[in-house]
Ligand SMILES: Nc1ncnc2c1ncn2[C@@H]1O[C@H](COP(=O)(O)OP(=O)(O)OP(=O)(O)O)[C@@H](O)[C@H]1O
C-alpha cells in the first residue's frame with residue numbers, strides 16, 4: 250500500500266518538475282512580447298496550451314480597489330475572450346473576497362460552483378486563484394478552474410499557478426515600465442521638436458524686424474538709382490539695358506525677402522472675428538486666379554454644407570491659403586488639379602474642429618526634406634524666387650489660432666496634401 254502511494258508521489262513530483270521546466274521556457278517566451286496587451290493574451294493562451302491549465306482568466310485591481318476589471322480569459326467552450334471592460338465587485342465573488350481579505354498568495358477550493366462568463370452556474374468543480382504582485386503590491390489575480398477538462402486541480406497545480414502568476418507579475422511590471430518610458434520618450438521628443446521650432450521662429454522674428462528695416466531704405470535708394478540710370482544711359486546699348494534690368498530684378502527679389510521678413514515679424518498679434526471659412530477660401534482663390542489660369546490648374550471644391558463659422562484673423566488666414574495655394578501651383582507647372590475639401594469632426598476625446606484638406610497633383614515632396622520644409626528660409630525654389638518663408642508663416646499663423654497644419658505626400662496619386670485644423 251505504502252509502496253503504491255510512494256510511487257504515485259514520485260510520479261507527481263516528476264510531473265511537477267517537468268511543469269517547472271515548462272514554466273521557465275514559457276516565462277522566457279513571455280518576456281519577449283512587445284506590449285502589455287499581448288503579454289496578457291499570451292499568458293492565458295500559453296497557460297492553457299503549454300503549462301496545462303484549464304479555463305483561465307486574468308483580472309486586474311481597478312482604480313477603485315473594491316473592484317477588479319477583466320483582461321483576457323478562456324470561456325466555457327474553450328475560446329479566448331477579450332474581457333477588458335468587464336468589472337466585478339470583489340465583495341460579490343467569494344474566492345476574491347477570501348484571497349483579498351487574507352492577502353494570500355493563492356487559494357484552492359474544491360467542489361465549488363463554477364460559472365460561465367455571464368455568471369450562470371455551470372455545475373461544480375475545483376477553482377484556484379493566485380495573486381499577481383508588482384513588488385509589494387497585489388495588482389490582480391489569475392484564476393483557473395477545471396470546467397472544460399474536469400481534471401482535479403491539485404495542491405501542486407495551485408503552487409504552479411502561484412509561480413506562474415509571480416512570473417507574469419514580474420514581466421508585466423517590466424513591460425509596463427517599458428511602455429511608460431517609451432511614451433515619455435516620444436512626448437519628450439515632440440516637446441523638444443516644438444521648442445526647437447519655437448526658438449527658431451523667435452530668433453528669426455527678432456532678426457527679421459531689425460534687418461528688414463535696415464535693408465529696406467538702401468534697397469529703395471538702389472531702385473531709384475536704377476530707374477534714373479535706365480532713363481539716362483544709352484537706350485540703344487543692349488548690354489547696358491540688360492545689366493540694368495538684371496540689377497532691377499535682383500533688387501526686387503531682395504525687396505520680396507524683406508517684405509516676407511517684415512510680415513513674419515508682425516505675426517505675433519491676431520485680430521479675430523467670427524468668419525465663414527468657405528468665404529475666406531474663395532477670396533484667397535481670387536487672389537491667385539491669375540496664376541491658376543496661367544498654369545492651367547483646375548480647382549475642385551468640396552465644402553460640405555452648413556460649415557460652422559470660426560474665430561479667425563481673416564487677413565492672416567488669407568495669407569495662409571495664398572501661401573499654400575502658391576506652393577501647390579508651383580508644384581504643377583504643367584497643369585493639374587487643386588482640390589480643396591472641408592469637413593467637421595466631433596471626436597469624443599478632443600475638441601470639435603473643422604478640417605481643410607488642400608491637395609495638388611504636383612511633384613510631391615521628397616521624403617528626405619519633409620522634416621525641413623517648415624524651417625524658415627528652407628526652399629528648393631531659390632533659383633525661381635522662393636524665399637522659404639511661406640510655410641514658416643503658415644505654421645506661425647495656424648499656431649496662433651491654436652490650430653494644426655500637417656503636410657504629407659498623397660497616398661492615392663502623386664502630389665501633396667496639406668491638412669489644416671481649426672478649432673470650432
Ligand atoms: N505643394 C507642394 N508640393 C511640392 N513641394 C512643396 C509644396 N509645398 C511646399 N513644398 C516644398 O517645401 C519648400 C518650402 O516651402 P515654403 O512655402 O516654405 O517656401 P517656398 O515656397 O520655397 O518659398 P516662399 O517663401 O516663396 O513660399 C518648397 O521649396 C518646396 O520644396
Ligand SMILES: [Mg+2]
Pocket residue numbers: 572575576638639640
Ligand atoms: Mg511657398
